[in-house]
Amino acid sequence: MSRLGELLERGDELIITGEAPVIDGGTLADYEAKLAELAPWCDAMNATDNTAAHAHASNVAMAIAMQRLGVEPILQVVCRDKNRIAQQADIMGAALHGVENICCLTGDDVTAGDESEARRVFDLDGPQLIRLASSLREGRYLSGRSVGTPPALVIGAVENPGAPPLDYRAQRAAKKIMAGARYLQLQICYHPDRLEAFVAALHQGGWTERCAILPSVVAVKGAGPLRFMDASVPGISVPAEVIGRVADAAEPAEEAYRLVREQCEHALSLPGVRGLHLTDFRKDGSMARLCTDLGIKPRSEREQHAHHRVVAV
């Protein structure tokens, strides 16, 4: 079973996932260099699926590349570009290479990307895709045909705690958990009150016992990327005070760092939160600083610690 799967089963230790940078042209060595900063801190990293509707090296190819480079992949699968037949083929194809973690998303619309004229597919939606992955894990395609040996899929999903209709978001997360999601990577949320209300509703409903909640944080270097996210990333709103706090600071890069550290501390303080999903846009060594400041050990040390504990028991 994947490390992520084991962590989910053990049920108490911290889980850190990361958004692996995308790659376009290049070689495995180039990709390894791109992963180098974040990978040592993560239990698993997302092999994204044409993120923000921009074409890149495919999710399956990046997941296999990670596998070869010793980084545990999470195969992200979105509904925008492929129909159910192709989605099943991708999941089974990646599983053939030992990729077991998958994360199911509806996905941004084609209009979010640089080829807005493309046909949008959305044959399935996010919750249906989760259920389909559960079927594969149970040993059959949607048609009912056997897959042979069922892949030990570790199925996850995403939810956005910060987008309307706010009061409904936790119910939608519960729907995904019922469909088979065992971890949820949350969309980055610049409204701490919304994140808090969302996690509290899931925790009170007992859902956090069945599903690990991993709020996202995005490390940026200044106010520019915050403004960009607010204006251009679907479903993300960044309050003017937050942008102002970074923009008006004497050292914007340092203030942006403090902001992301506070977001991590806040998220980890919420009952029902199991860990974090990290995205790094700074690329200046801040990930090591952030994890050290938060008292998060590198993956290798956490792994060793867990083994000791198993032996001690």
Add this chain to the structure above:
Amino acid sequence: MGLVSALEHVVKKPIWDCRMCGQCVLHDTGMTCPMTCPKTLRNGPCGGVREDGHCEVKPEMRCVWVKAEERSRTLPLMPQDWREHFNNLRPPVDNRLQGTSSWQNLLSGRDRETPPGWTPEPAEAEQAEA
């Protein structure tokens, strides 16, 4: 298009902007047609809904699911179980039914047929483990 589907279209198009998917779920979705969502989502709002409740894809349009969620709570005269069904997991669309009458498919039960590999909830074993 048969006579019944033509009639259905005449009635449902002006009121709900019906797209004739042939497997109507209006009663479970606050009488708001999910096929008018640009992503044709049948299971709730995507993560791209704008801060003002408008659609990621069409900024001038209110998100279909924001509307549906609100109506599923507030529409008068709706049976309670229609409200309760709002968060149910609806199966993938059967694309063969496009253009056929959902009224006929409701009567024949055709609209409730799902692929053999589809069950609304994961198998028992997996649930126990979860």
